[in-house]
Amino acid sequence: MLWAPPPPQLPPGPPPLAFRSATLDRAAHTIDVELMAAAAVSARVVLARHGVVLGRRSGSMDRGGTVISVRIGPKGIKPLRKGLHVDVSIYWGAGSPLRAHPALKLAPPEDAGPLGA
Numbered sequence: 431m432l433w434a435p436p437p438p439q440l441p442p443g444p445p446p447l448a449f450r451s452a453t454l455d456r457a458a459h460t461i462d463v464e465l466m467a468a469a470a471v472s473a474r475v476v477l478a479r480h481g482v483v484l485g486r487r488s489g490s491m492d493r494g495g496t497v498i499s500v501r502i503g504p505k506g507i508k509p510l511r512k513g514l515h516v517d518v519s520i521y522w523g524a525g526s527p528l529r530a531h532p533a534l535k536l537a538p539p540e541d542a543g544p545l546g547a
Contacts, residue, residue, distance in 0.1 A: 448468075455537040459502055465496055473489060475489070487501065
């Protein structure tokens with residue numbers, strides 16, 4: 431036989447990233463996105479609510495967990511509260527981003543110290 435079909439291609443493996451949580455930190459004006467990585471990878475995190483982009487931030491990580499803090503402006507952070515859902519898109523080099531739609535957690539309050547009272 432002169433012609434043979436090409437060998438079957440393996441399906442792409444799972445992404446080297448996994449989304450864990452999104453935590454609203456009002457004191458720092460950020461939403462902290464926690465990611466788990468299976469390999470060293472760079473990622474860009476884009477946060478949106480109802481199609482309106484709240485913020486974006488890039489970061490690189492090694493194996494294990496890491497947090498990317500996305501700064502949110504004053505108009506964007508004002509309506510946010512615990513339990514609201516945000517759209518998280520994580521671009522890491524694949525054809526389509528990794529997407530999540532989590533409910534926001536609230537960061538524990540910082541100890542203001544004796545001058546904060």
